[in-house]
Every structure is written in structure tokens, then in C-alpha cells.
Amino acid sequence: MARKANHVIDSPIQSKKRIKLKKILSNYQLYLFLLPALIYFIVFHYVPMYGVLIAFKDFVATKGIMGSPWVGFKHFERFFDSYQFWTLIKNTLGLSVTQLIVGFPLPIFLALMLNQIRSEKYKRFVQTVVYAPHFISVVVLAGMIYVFFSNNGLINNLILIFGGDPISFMAKTEWFKPLYIASGVWQETGWAAIIYLAALAGVSPELHEAAVMDGANKWQRIFHVDIPAIMPTAVILLILSVGNIMNIGFEKAYLLQTPMNQPAAEIIPTYVYKMGLQQAQYSFAAAVGLFNSVINLILLIAVNKFAKKLSGTGLW
């Protein structure tokens, strides 16, 4: 009797476990589906997260990550004390903040403009064309910048026509940022507008009809119907871009670097590449990279909190 009672008490827990196990087993094929991706993320993302420990060690390849001696914050201190530290911070932040300020609103303007075009054909044609630069490789883009802005390239020819003096763009530190930003605007504005166009297409036509009935002109409808409609999308994208502010497009910066514009063009990611892979100072470069990632993460969390307070929309 007692035994029976015991059994009765026991069984719900046991059967719950059994059901869970059964659920897992019956879906074993789905777990197999997940396996390649899971292995990928562990090997190429989580193992490197563990590997970042070398930032606190003097990494010696033959001893491995575990065997190399701990050195605490030595590499960080060396980075903070190096004469390049503030230049790197200034260049990295300067480039990404300018890119954000210039590059963030433009797709919104473009989407609002395209949305107002009445001829469907013209609109579709423009869209097809302005998306296209997005698919140009960064090498080709940099190559285009080099040929257009060379001493006797297209741009200097234009300057000559208007009576100006030719500029050696690629050799001047002050031209690195404008070229970087402008080429980014040229390449990505159209593509970035897609998402806003989608949000605008989702605006109910009745809203616009009602506004027309109330005597609103196009400007007023843009301000009171269209812009509120794309606000949530804009906030999310803004959070994401601020959260990525230190992950500036390193591939383009590296390609646009010349010996002459180096002082303005060296940013943290290119510095990590040169220190780590060209000079094989693995631990030091890993420390610089980690510093970058941590700042990024802090920014993301802060911006998300701020946006949530301000507008109620956030990533999580």
C-alpha cells in the first residue's frame, strides 16, 4: 500500500522527464539539422571568445592558450600608454560618428522622396538603379575612388574646368574621411532605403485619404503620416548602428590607406590587423580587439536602454 502511494507520488515527475526525453528523441532529426550550425558557432565564435584570454597572457604558440603565462592587463596598459592610443580613438570614433550622422538620415529622405513619386515605372526604375551599388565589391569601390580621385582623374578634371587647382586627394589626411563617408553614402543609401520603403508601403491608404479630406498638403502628410509610420523602424536601425559604432567598415579603410594619409586613416581594426597578423603580436592585438568589442557592447546596451526609455522600442 505504502509502496503504491509512493509510486503514485513519484510518477508525475518521472513521466514528465520521460515525456521531455521522448520529445527530444522524437525530434532527433531536427537536432541533427541544427548540428552543423551549432558546431560552426561553437568552433568559430565561442572558441575564439575563449581564445580572447590571450589578451591577458603572453601568448606563445608552442605552449598554447592554457600554457602561456598570465600577464594581467599588461597589453591593455601598453595600448593605453602608446602614443597612438588617442589618435586611434579619435580616428575610429570620428569616422563612425560622422558616418552615422551623415549616413543615417539620408535613406529616410530617399525613401520619403521615392514614396511620393506617382509614376510606378519611374519609381521602380530608380529603385533598381540606386540599389545596384550595394553589390559592388569593396575592392572595386576602392579602385573606383583611386581612379576618380587620382591626380588626373575625373574629379580633378572637373575641378580644372571650374577653374580650381587640382588636389591630390589620396595623399591628404583631411580627405580620407570625406572620401570614406561619401563613397559609403553613394554605395549604401539606396539599399538602406528599402526597409523604410517597406514601412511606408504598409501605411494604410485610408490614413492618407483622411488627411487629404482634412486639407493636408503633401508636406503635412509626410510629416504627420509618413514619418510617424517609419519611426519604429528608424529607432531600431539607429540602435543597431550605434551598437556597431566601433565596428567600422575596416575593409574599406584598409584599402583606402596610403602611406600619406595614414595618420588620419589608421583606425582600431586596421591597427589590430597590422599589429596582430603582420607583426605577429597576437596578445597585444587581441587586447586591442577586445577593448574595441567591450566598448561596442557597452554602447549597445546603453543605447538600447536609452531608446527604450525614450520611445518604448528596443532590441530586447
Added chain:
Amino acid sequence: MGLLALKNKKITRRSKEDKVFDIINVFLVAIILILVVYPLYFIVIASFSDPNMIYDGKVWLLPKELTFEGYERIFQDNKIWLGYKNSIVYTVVGTIVNVSFTLMAAYALSRKDLYGRNVIMFLFLMTMFFSGGLIPTYLVVKNLGLLNTMWALILPKAVAVWNVIVAKTFFETSIPNELLEAAKMDGCSDAKFFWKIVLPLSKPIVAVMVLFYAVGHWNSYFDALIYLNNENLYPLQLILRNILIQNEASTMMISDLDSLAAKQRVSELIKYGVIIVASIPLLIVYPFVQKYFVKGVMIGGIKG
């Protein structure tokens, strides 16, 4: 009747200022269009023009003193074609790996009955916000013995989290649960269901994934820069970089020319030509596949 007339009148009266708005808008958009198109167009005409004409600022709308010398030299160069071949191989193999890993994972994660899906999704998403960085990743690739193999360009980029989200969202919204239940009643396994029913219903998302990944592979140079040092393995983009930015690969292509001026002239021409040659595959397919790209962005956007 009177009300309707009044309404119409109101609209026509108002549309005068709206008309001005429209005209200015169409005009501004046209300027944007020209700003986007002209650089591309200029590359095309410059690749056929005598470089001296470009230097002198005489090439604006049409090629001047037509020449095919740049293209002739590009077509005779082995490096470029080797790079082309390598890029095609990397793109095809890489995309197959990407798409199969991504779709399988996305489908599994889209299934609400999968125990632990939130934990796994979280593991995936975390990698978007924090990474070990360049050096630790490089060391992993090195320790796996992948340096100087094509797998160094493929495996470290095998799955993009963003694409998993896009595909998962697609499966969640477009594969009805009843279908799965019906198939299970008939004794259909998950793998068979995915292969026979889910995939045929998901052609648009497969197209989106193939395109996103393929363009990524075709356009990337950085992984090749850090993981490869055997020139025979170089993808096209890396060879392009040497020609366009380092000014170096072209020395082989113009070794028969004597004077420095002639060398410089032809190397300019080659630069314009290789930009075209490298972009042609994308230019050809782009107009046909553009809508799939847009679709991909939209599916991702809904979720985001």
C-alpha cells in the same frame, strides 16, 4: 452630386501646390539617379577610351579614340582568369555550405516543438553582439590547419546569424502547422518533410539565401588576404586589389612596353577594364534577381 463636385474642386485646388512639390521631387530624384549612375557609366566608357583623352578631361559622355587594348591585355593575363576560376569555385562550394547549414538550422529553430530552441537561438544571437575578434579567430583557423586552403574562406563564414533569422521567420510564417501534422499522421519523418514539402514551398527564401551568400563570397577579399598566401589560390578580388590599389599585378601584363609613359597609360586602361570584367557576372544577373534581394531585406525587416 454637389458634395462630390465640392470635393473634386477641393482636390484640384490643393493639387496646385502639391504639383509643384511633385515636380521638384521628380527633379531631385533624377539628380540622385544621375549621381548614382554616372560613376558607373564613366568606368564603362573609360575602359574603351584612350587614357590620354581621360587625362586631358575629354571623356565625358562617349568613349574617345576607341581602344580595346586594355581588354586585350586582360584577356591574355593568366592571373585574372585563375582568380576568376578560384572565385567561382569558392562561391559555389561556399554557397552550398552556407545555404544548407542555414536552412537546416533555421527550419529546426522554426519548429515550436523543438525542446531548447530558445537557448540555441540565444547562443546564435549572442555572436552578433560580441565576438572574440580577429586574432583569436585567426588562431582557430590556423590551429585547424585551414590556412592556405579554400576551406579557410568557407568554414569561418559558414552561417550568418542574420540569414538564420530571415529564414526562420519565413518558415514560421509560411509553413502551416497543419501540413506538418498531416504529414506526421502519414508517418513522414522530419527530414523527409523538410526535403519533400518545406523546401519546395520555400523557393523564394532559398533564392534569397543563395543570392545573399553568393554575393558575399564573390565580393570578399579580406579572408583571402589573411588566410591565403599561395598566389594560385587567390580569388579574383585579391588580384583586383593588387591591380587597382597596389598597382602591382599589371607589371606582368605590360612587361613588353618600354617607356614609362606607355606603361602608365596602359595600366590605367587595365584598371578600368578589370573593374568591368570583375563586375560583369553581377551586372548580368542583378536586374533579374533584384526582387529576391529586396524580399530578403523585407522578411528580415519585419522581424527586426
